Amino acid sequence: MKAFAITRAAADGSNIPFIQEISLPVPQAAGHDLLVEIKAISVNPVDAKVRAGFSGETPRVLGWDAVGVVKAVGERVTLFTPGDEVWYAGALGRPGSNSEFQRVDERIVALKPRTLDNAAAAALPLTAITAWELLFDRLGVARGGNEGDTLLIVGAAGGVGSILTQLARKLTNMTVIGTASRPASQQWVREAGAHYVIDHSQPLSDELARIGVPAVTHVASLNNTAEHYLELINVLAPQGKLALIDDPEHLDVVPLKLKSLSLHWEFMFTRSMFETKDMDAQHRLLSEVATLIDTQVIRTTLGEHYGVINAENLQRAHAQLETGRAVGKIVLEGF
Numbered sequence: 001m002k003a004f005a006i007t008r009a010a011a012d013g014s015n016i017p018f019i020q021e022i023s024l025p026v027p028q029a030a031g032h033d034l035l036v037e038i039k040a041i042s043v044n045p046v047d048a049k050v051r052a053g054f055s056g057e058t059p060r061v062l063g064w065d066a067v068g069v070v071k072a073v074g075e076r077v078t079l080f081t082p083g084d085e086v087w088y089a090g091a092l093g094r095p096g097s098n099s100e101f102q103r104v105d106e107r108i109v110a111l112k113p114r115t116l117d118n119a120a121a122a123a124l125p126l127t128a129i130t131a132w133e134l135l136f137d138r139l140g141v142a143r144g145g146n147e148g149d150t151l152l153i154v155g156a157a158g159g160v161g162s163i164l165t166q167l168a169r170k171l172t173n174m175t176v177i178g179t180a181s182r183p184a185s186q187q188w189v190r191e192a193g194a195h196y197v198i199d200h201s202q203p204l205s206d207e208l209a210r211i212g213v214p215a216v217t218h219v220a221s222l223n224n225t226a227e228h229y230l231e232l233i234n235v236l237a238p239q240g241k242l243a244l245i246d247d248p249e250h251l252d253v254v255p256l257k258l259k260s261l262s263l264h265w266e267f268m269f270t271r272s273m274f275e276t277k278d279m280d281a282q283h284r285l286l287s288e289v290a291t292l293i294d295t296q297v298i299r300t301t302l303g304e305h306y307g308v309i310n311a312e313n314l315q316r317a318h319a320q321l322e323t324g325r326a327v328g329k330i331v332l333e334g335f
Contacts, residue, residue: 001026002335003099004311005059006051018051019098019311019318022059027095027103029072034080034106036068036088040122040333041097041309043317044159049247050092051318062314063096064089065329067112067122071101079106079283087112087286089126091272098314100335107279108272110286113293116300123302123329124163128289129268129282130245131164135172138243138264139218147173150213152235154200155222157185159329160245162192162301164220169193170297177213179204188327192301200224204231215240222246223324236261303328309335 003024029035042065054060070084080086088109090097112121135141141151151168155161156178168176170193178189179200186197198207208216215237221228226248233255236242242256243264253263271279292298304320306313309332317330 001100003061003095004309004314005061005098006054007059008054019062019314020059021311024061024095024099026101029077029103030074032076032105032107033074033103034070034077034086034109035072036066036086036102036104036109037071038066038068038097038100038102038309038335040067040118040331041065042122042126042159042329042331043314043321044126044329045321046092046126047096048318048321061095061099063098063102064092065122065124065126066090066097066102066104067118068097068102073106077106080109080111085112086110087121087125087290089129089268089282092269093273098309105272105279106283108282108286110283110290113290115294115296119305119331119333120300120302122331122333123159123300124289124293125286126268127159127163127301127329129285130160130266131167132285132289133268134160134220134243134245134264134266135164135167138266139220139241141168141172141174141218143171145173146217149173149217150175150177150215151218151220152204152208152216152232153178153194153220153222154204154228154232155224156180156189156192156194156197157327158222159301159326160222161220162188162303162328163298164222165189165192165194166298169195170292174218175213177208177211177216179207182325185325185327200228204228205235208235217241219243226250230255233259233261301328302331304330306330306332308332 157180178194180186181201221244
């Protein structure tokens with residue numbers, strides 16, 4: 001089968017493209033695995049992070065968002081049959097979705113939304129899982145609850161921010177404040193449903209004061225946490241909650257003490273990486289998100305369609321992600 005892999009270390013100085021087409025055997029489904037024929041994918045910051053840490057020893061197929069059709073199932077599979085149209089975000093330690101076929105555990109897979117085409121659906125799985133777990137599992141927000149609370153989403157125009165804003169606005173009673181620094185990204189966040197949009201290139205305390213919000217009860221910091229960390233502590237109300245998904249090099253938790261603030265990490269690969277007892281929560285979660293899409297409660301976060309799945313378009317998508325200026329998700333479709 002055709003696949004696209006990173007074939008050299010990021011720092012080797014070579015002019016050879018870092019993503020190249022390779023040929024691999026079609027994998028076989030066994031156990032809880034599905035064999036999925038890939039129809040569309042999206043590109044995420046994790047792709048660039050894994051590429052940056054690649055040693056160059058063995059080609060690595062990236063990709064952690066996919067929409068496809070089940071072609072075969074393992075002997076322990078109970079949730080799907082061949083022909084099902086599915087979506088998922090895969091597992092970090094397994095070959096990714098930048099290939100014509102992929103094996104994936106059924107417990108982190110769901111039927112794709114009926115009302116979305118493949119490209120629009122591919123924009124959502126990884127970010128929807130991340131946003132859902134961050135909001136409801138990590139921050140402990142209640143469905144239909146948290147009246148009087150305020151959620152600040154730092155980096156609300158990105159992939160996770162785009163769906164988190166929708167989930168918080170549609171499924172909770174919180175006031176939702178998103179940050180974005182450019183007119184286009186600010187408009188994107190407004191359209192996602194934020195009550196207010198502020199500029200994270202300015203001090204967050206000043207921006208919140210500008211809209212008459214003295215403090216927030218919950219923060220979802222989706223990028224540049226180290227840059228905003230002390231300001232986030234400043235704007236959080238006593239006993240507030242801070243959740244993050246990025247990778248600050250250093251994080252001093254001592255300043256959280258005076259306000260009794262709590263710190264929460266969200267990493268959507270934890271369940272599949274450790275095969276936790278509740279690993280199938282991601283199957284249920286994605287099924288519920290599909291229903292929310294099909295009932296028009298939330299919408300796709302597709303930002304740009306980069307064409308077919310090939311090495312050139314994947315490299316272009318990686319380059320755009322690394323600018324930090326992508327709005328929504330970048331999707332590729334077909335081979």
